[in-house]
Amino acid sequence: MNTKSPPTDSRPRRTGQGESSSSTLTYHRAEIKGVGVFYREAGPKDAPTIVLLHGFPSSSRMFDSLIPLLATHYHLIAPDYPGFGHSDAPPPSQFAYTFDHLAETINGLLEQLRIDRYSFYLQDYGGPIGFRIMLAHPERLEALVIQNANSHEESLGQKWTAIKEYWADPAARPEVFTAFTSFDSTRYRHDGESPNAERYSPDTWTDEYAFLNRPGQPExxxxxxxDYRTNVAAYGAWQEWMRTQQPAALILWGRYDRSFIAAGAAAYQRDLPNAxxxxxxxxxxALDEKVDDIAALMNEFLDAFYLRQADE
Structure with a gap:
């Protein structure tokens, strides 16, 4: 069992948002029902665990700059989903690529690691995976950080009109998938609307595009x-869960996102008025450009949450 204790006033206090450590970062693989799952781990293992769930078409590598800024006080686990990063990518004939199955696999990883209490950081595809795990095991969640991970229809940007047509008949709209995985779209997810394009490393989208062109990736x-259509269908259930459970939540939203527009951040406040x-x-x-700000906000939020827990 995970018996990690929250930070207390006896722990060393932070010296500022620049406090950083990568000395504990390690890389691992675990086998979950016959599928190899890669994950990064950092921080003291007796500290509260933060599970970092990545977006499309990235991997746990997207957290490379964030992990050292959290690892001085928190235990970090950042997995690659099957089909992503360094995890196995069996063909769809051998592994069902649905969000239900990805959530089942990541939950299996956490159970195998004997982590039964954790906070989540959800970004993009991490949202539907994390929400499925939270609804199945609400008692395991401690706090919630959401960064451009959607659960409200009003946040779906203009491009989703074409994607909904693709869901209705994929064979009739193959150009939608082609555009979704194109080099231009892969780059646009990073620097598309930002006025600070010089802050973005081209390594991010060139590496992701190379990943999208590996054998088997199109399928x-x-x-x-x-399958993403099942997430939109589940939004109502996720919203009801938030309204009922009222988890402590930090909502971080990159305002230049055109996949999940900024209305999504405000929508969370309806369900989580204390967020x-x-x-x-x-x-x-957003980590591409604002990792220091995000780390500072997360450390402040998580420190306050776990200190409250220690006082109760």
């Missing part, structure tokens, strides 16, 4: 894009 990603909400001058992958 895997087409299956997941088609902290911050609009950032960043895009869909």
């Amino acid at each position: 895997i990603q087409a299956a997941l894009l088609y 902290q909400v911050h609009l950032l001058d960043a895009g869909h992958f």
Whole structure:
């Protein structure tokens, strides 16, 4: 069992938002029902665990700059989903690429690691995976950080009109999937609307585009894009869960995101009126541009949450 204790006043206090450590970062693989799952781990193992769930078409690598800024006080687990990053990518004939199955696999990883209490950081695809796990095991969630991970229809940007047509008949709209996985779209998810394009490393989108062109990836990603319709159908259930459970929540939203527009941040406040909400001058992958700000907000939020827990 995970018996990690929250930070207390006896712990060393922070010296500022620049406090950072990568000395504990390690890389691992676990086998979950025959599928190899890669994950990054950092921080003291007796500290509260933060599970970082990445977006499309990224991997746990998207957290490379964030992990050292949290690892001085928190235990971090950042997995790659099957079909992403360094995890196995069996063909769809051998592994069902649905968000239900990805959530089941990541939950299996956490159970195998004997982590039964954790906070989540959800970004993009991490949202539907994390919400499925939270609804199945609400008692395991401690706090929630949401960064451009959607659960409200009003946040769906203009491009989703074409994607909904693709869901209705994928064979009739193959150009939608082609555009979704194109080089231009892969780059646009990072720097598309930001006025600070010089802050974005081209390594991010060139590496992601290379990943999207690995053998078998078109079939895997087409299956997941088609299954994304089940997430939209589940939004109402996720919203009801939030209204009922009222988890402590920090909402971070890159205002330049055109996949999940900024209305999504405000929508969370309807369900979680006590949530902290911050609009950032960043895009869909807000860590590209605002990692220091995000780390500072997370450390402040998580420190306060776990200190309250220690006092109760």
